[in-house]
Structures are given as structure tokens and as C-alpha cells.
Amino acid sequence: MAKVFIYPVNSLILSDLVERFEHKPLTMMNQVREKVTNISLDSPPINITPEDPKIGLRYAAVEVPAGVRGRMSLIGPLIEETEAAIIVENPPANFGCVGCNRTNELMKYLVRDKGVPVLEVKYPESDEDARDFVNKIAAFLESLPEEKPDEDEKPVDEEPAEKEAEE
Amino acid sequence: MSAEESGLVKIALVSCGSEYAGVQPEFEAAAARVDAKFIYPEIDIASIDTIGKDFGLEVASGDLRLMMARAKAVVEGTTKVDGVFITTCFRCAEGAIVRNEVRRYIHKHSEIPVISYSFTERTSAGTLLTRLEALTTIARRRHLLAREVQTGLTAGIDSGSTTTKAVVMRDNKIIGKGWVPTTKVLESADEAYSQALKEAGVAREEVQALGTTGYGRFLIGNHFNAQLIQEEITVNSKGAVYLAGRQKGSATVIDIGGMDNKAISVEDGIPGMFTMGGICAGASGRFFEMISKRLGVEITELGALAVKGMQENVNMNSYCIVFGIQSLVNSLAKGATPEDVAAAACYSVVEQIYEQQLQEVDVKEPLILVGGSSLIEGVPKALGDLLKIEVLVPENSHMIGAVGAALLASGYVEE
Numbered sequence: 001m002a003k004v005f006i007y008p009v010n011s012l013i014l015s016d017l018v019e020r021f022e023h024k025p026l027t028m029m030n031q032v033r034e035k036v037t038n039i040s041l042d043s044p045p046i047n048i049t050p051e052d053p054k055i056g057l058r059y060a061a062v063e064v065p066a067g068v069r070g071r072m073s074l075i076g077p078l079i080e081e082t083e084a085a086i087i088v089e090n091p092p093a094n095f096g097c098v099g100c101n102r103t104n105e106l107m108k109y110l111v112r113d114k115g116v117p118v119l120e121v122k123y124p125e126s127d128e129d130a131r132d133f134v135n136k137i138a139a140f141l142e143s144l145p146e147e148k149p150d151e152d153e154k155p156v157d158e159e160p161a162e163k164e165a166e167e
Numbered sequence: 168m169s170a171e172e173s174g175l176v177k178i179a180l181v182s183c184g185s186e187y188a189g190v191q192p193e194f195e196a197a198a199a200r201v202d203a204k205f206i207y208p209e210i211d212i213a214s215i216d217t218i219g220k221d222f223g224l225e226v227a228s229g230d231l232r233l234m235m236a237r238a239k240a241v242v243e244g245t246t247k248v249d250g251v252f253i254t255t256c257f258r259c260a261e262g263a264i265v266r267n268e269v270r271r272y273i274h275k276h277s278e279i280p281v282i283s284y285s286f287t288e289r290t291s292a293g294t295l296l297t298r299l300e301a302l303t304t305i306a307r308r309r310h311l312l313a314r315e316v317q318t319g320l321t322a323g324i325d326s327g328s329t330t331t332k333a334v335v336m337r338d339n340k341i342i343g344k345g346w347v348p349t350t351k352v353l354e355s356a357d358e359a360y361s362q363a364l365k366e367a368g369v370a371r372e373e374v375q376a377l378g379t380t381g382y383g384r385f386l387i388g389n390h391f392n393a394q395l396i397q398e399e400i401t402v403n404s405k406g407a408v409y410l411a412g413r414q415k416g417s418a419t420v421i422d423i424g425g426m427d428n429k430a431i432s433v434e435d436g437i438p439g440m441f442t443m444g445g446i447c448a449g450a451s452g453r454f455f456e457m458i459s460k461r462l463g464v465e466i467t468e469l470g471a472l473a474v475k476g477m478q479e480n481v482n483m484n485s486y487c488i489v490f491g492i493q494s495l496v497n498s499l500a501k502g503a504t505p506e507d508v509a510a511a512a513c514y515s516v517v518e519q520i521y522e523q524q525l526q527e528v529d530v531k532e533p534l535i536l537v538g539g540s541s542l543i544e545g546v547p548k549a550l551g552d553l554l555k556i557e558v559l560v561p562e563n564s565h566m567i568g569a570v571g572a573a574l575l576a577s578g579y580v581e582e
């Protein structure tokens with residue numbers, strides 16, 4: 001099972017697709033659920049307090065607006081866990097949307113920069129495109145490892161990289 | 168049922184997602200204090216994808232498109248509200264563009280009062296209180312704001328951050344004035360009020376109604392059992408058009424106070440759009456106090472110096488109250504005259520107000536300049552030079568809050 005970051009990060013359709021292939025979707029909904037079920041806070045509707053934009057400083061500098069940093073306090077920890085990602089470009093609002101395009105730009109960059117497998121697909125505009133869209137996502141999810149490698153099992157490409165450095 | 172009848176004012180919150188910035192509880196707390204409730208105009212989610220073309224402003228962020236869709240719902244009456252609070256993140260260019268255009272759109276297509284604000288995670292309920300109080304007053308007390316003539320024997324006290332002003336009025340005339348520096352809020356108010364009563368020759372018991380305004384309005388209003396305790400946006404705009412004799416039609420009021428400034432667009436004596444600056448002291452009366460001290464002149468002499476100087480002779484590279492004053496003092500060492508420095512100080516304050524506040528209100532003539540800083544002659548001159556329009560400074564312009572409070576308090580004499 002791989003932890004799969006989805007974009008839009010609150011897309012129910014993507015989340016469902018990932019789950020159907022027995023991987024774990026990393027979603028905004030779960031993050032918000034944790035926030036709102038924490039009874040020690042009282043900051044409706046999603047319990048973001050002034051402390052959260054400060055947590056967001058881990059991902060964006062202080063001159064970045066508070067709304068971006070507040071969103072990143074929820075999304076940033078998901079990116080840290082990410083083992084694979086599906087990015088859907090140009091989705092309509094009802095497919096999923098966090099509302100702020102600066103946050104979208106930042107989260108997509110951080111995911112791409114992480115070096116994990118990323119599938120980038122365009123939102124379909126016809127039935128044929130839709131079939132192609134689902135097939136691409138299905139193939140990508142099938143290609144991901146079902147079980148995470150053991151902690152003591154070193155990735156095979158690590159040693160050649162060290163040799164290169166020595167040379 | 169109107170806001171006036173129900174007491175509860177419904178304010179549409181049109182924001183870029185303030186719930187993600189940690190400020191939502193502060194918004195809610197400020198609204199609760201003025202007996203208002205935020206509502207979220209309902210829209211069809213599919214409209215978020217098309218609103219850019221409909222509205223004419225195409226932006227990438229979904230919540231900014233949601234703001235436009237909600238503004239449209241308010242203007243078209245799909246959602247009934249008494250006021251609109253438009254707010255986006257501080258430092259977001261895309262948000263600032265949408266905030267300004269949505270504000271203009273609502274103002275152009277409806278009579279609904281609107282305020283706009285850019286927030287950080289540090290925005291507090293206290294910061295928003297005066298703004299929301301003004302917004303709810305416009306919705307709730309239009310009948311009171313329609314008052315154009317002072318009747319009976321009334322008084323007004325303006326407890327400002329720097330000075331406390333008091334006036335006593337009888338039958339539409341100022342008959343007593345008091346003006347003291349604010350030290351201890353209650354004692355300063357008592358002293359200013361006593362001065363005004365003494366000059367008027369009346370006893371405190373004879374005053375039929377009292378109004379209070381300014382930073383200390385709640386404290387002194389409760390202490391003196393005032394009939395009216397009111398924030399300074401509505402009081403000052405009322406006082407300004409009353410003293411300037413421009414109660415009918417459009418006007419713009421700029422109030423440069425000791426700690427903050429207000430720019431208010433007024434229509435028939437009732438404020439429409441307004442902004443309050445309060446982040447930087449470099450654009451306030453405090454700047455004039457400090458530069459007077461560095462020049463070794465009384466603040467009352469600064470204006471006369473400024474009108475004789477040329478601000479162009481001084482290289483000022485910061486608006487900051489610390490670095491800006493350092494620039495002014497350094498220029499003295501390079502040969503600038505105190506007159507030039509005084510002129511540059513006036514220009515600096517006015518330029519900041521122009522750049523940071525006047526962009527958010529539609530400047531319509533007459534431009535009425537009030538507040539203690541309006542008495543520094545260099546200030547109206549610099550403002551007139553910058554805007555290329557005539558600036559009106561009414562008599563007793565520094566007493567604007569106290570006069571506005573006494574005028575509005577007379578509404579309680581008849582009641």
C-alpha cells in the first residue's frame with residue numbers, strides 16, 4: 001500500500017479511486033476531521049487557530065499570506081508522507097478545490113520536488129477522455145508497490161550514487 | 168424584518184477563505200459585540216467556473232471566484248443582507264485586486280454599506296470592532312445619521328488617543344469647547360468637559376444629552392451615562408459635513424488622528440465606503456509631534472514653517488516614524504532648511520494616506536480635512552498639491568468628533 005497524494009487534495013473521486021486500488025489517499029478531509037474532532041479547540045468552522053499559519057512557516061516564508069500558510073499547515077504534513085502523487089490539471093470547482101491558487105502552486109511544486117512517482121493528467125472534457133483518464137490513473141495505481149519495502153532494505157540505486165560522488 | 172426592527176444586523180462575509188488563516192473567531196467575536204451575524208451568500212457551485220467571464224475578472228483562485236459569485240448574489244438580492252464585509256489576505260496581489268473590484272461592484276450596483284479589510288493571522292477582534300460598529304450603525308441607525316440640525320442643550324466628548332476634545336452646543340451653535348492632551352482617559356475627559364461647560368456657562372446637570380466617541384468612548388460613555396456611545400467613523404463624517412456646511416450630496420472626509428487615519432466617502436451625511444489606517448504611526452499625528460520635537464518647535468508652529476518650505480529639497484527614503492524622521496534630520500545636516508523638512512514631513516504623511524487609503528474610497532469633492540493635523544497648514548496644502556483639488560478645512564476641524572457626537576446626541580433630546 002502506498003500513501004498517495006491527490007490534487008485537488010479534497011477530491012472525493014480521486015480519493016475513492018486510490019482506495020479502490022488499496023492504497024491510502026492523503027486528503028484534506030482527513031486533516032480537517034482531525035482538527036474538528038479535537039475538543040480542546042474552538043475555532044469554527046475548521047478549527048484553524050492563529051498558531052496554524054505559524055506552523056505553515058515550515059513550508060512558506062512569513063511574507064506569504066496567512067491563508068496560504070494556514071492551508072499549508074494542513075497540506076504540508078501530507079506532502080511529507082507522500083510516496084506517490086496524482087495531479088489533475090484544470091479541474092472544475094466541483095471536482096475539488098482548496099480555494100487559493102497560490103497554495104495550489106506551492107503544493108504541486110513541493111510534491112514534484114519530492115522525487116516520488118507523479119502522474120499528471122488533464123481533467124477530461126469528453127467521454128472518451130474520461131475513459132482514458134480513469135485508465136491512466138488505474139495503470140498508475142497498479143504500478144505502485146502494494147507493500148512498503150522493509151525499513152532495513154536499502155534502495156538499489158543508493159550505492160552507485162555514492163560511487164559517483166567518490167569519483 | 169429590517170435590521171432596525173430586529174436589532175440583529177446581517178453582514179455578508181465575502182472572503183478568500185479567512186477560516187484557513189486563524190482569524191475567523193476574531194471576526195465572529197467582533198460581530199457578536201455589535202450584535203451582528205455573518206452570513207455566507209449561497210451560490211451554485213458550478214457558477215464558480217463561469218463567474219470570471221460573467222463578472223469580467225478572470226482569476227485563478229477558486230475562493231476569489233467565490234467572492235465574485237457571492238457579491239453577485241448580494242447585488243441581485245438572492246441573499247438579503249444589511250451590510251457586506253469584504254476581506255482577503257494581506258500581501259496577496261490577486262486577492263487585493265478582487266477585493267477592490269468586488270467592493271466597487273457592490274457600491275456601484277447597490278445601496279448596501281460595504282467595508283473591506285486585508286487580514287493577517289494577527290488580526291484581532293479589537294481591530295475590527297470600530298469598522299464593524301460603523302457598518303452596523305449605518306444599517307441600524309440611518310434615522311439618527313439623517314439628523315442635520317443640533318437641537319436643545321447637548322454635549323459631545325471625543326476621547327482620542329492623543330487629545331481629548333469636548334464641546335457644548337445649544338440650538339445649533341457651539342457655546343463651549345475644551346481640548347486637553349489625553350493622559351488618564353477619565354480624568355482627561357472630565358477636564359475637557361469641564362472646560363467646555365465653563366466656557367458655555369452651563370452646569371453638567373443642565374445638559375440634556377451627551378454623546379461620546381473616540382478610543383475611550385465606552386469607558387467615558389459609561390462613566391458619564393452618555394445617551395450615545397458611537398465609533399468615530401460615523402460621528403466624524405457627520406461632524407465634518409456639518410461643520411463644512413456640506414450635508415447634502417457627496418463629500419470625502421479625511422481625518423488624520425493622533426494614532427490612525429480615516430478616509431470616508433460620504434453621501435448626504437451618511438458614510439459609504441471607508442478605510443481606517445492603523446498599522447503605521449508614520450502616517451499619523453504622532454509623526455508631526457516627533458518631527459516638531461526634533462526641529463525644536465511647537466507642533467502649532469510646524470504648519471507655518473511647512474508652507475514656507477519645499478518638500479522637493481528633502482530626500483526622504485522611508486515612511487517609517489523612526490527611519491523617516493532620521494531621513495529628515497539627516498537632510499538638515501546636508502543643508503535643508505527646517506521649513507523644507509517641515510514641508511517634507513507634511514508631504515510624507517499625505518502621500519502615505521494617498522497611497523494606502525485613498526485608493527480604497529472614491530474621492531469626490533469637496534474633500535474635507537479634519538482632525539488635529541488639519542490645523543498644521545502644510546498638511547491641507549500638501550494634500551491639495553497631491554490630489555490637485557481644493558481641500559476644505561472647516562472651522563473647529565479638530566473638534567470634529569465632539570461636534571458630531573453633540574449633534575447626534577440631540578436625537579435623544581426629542582426622544
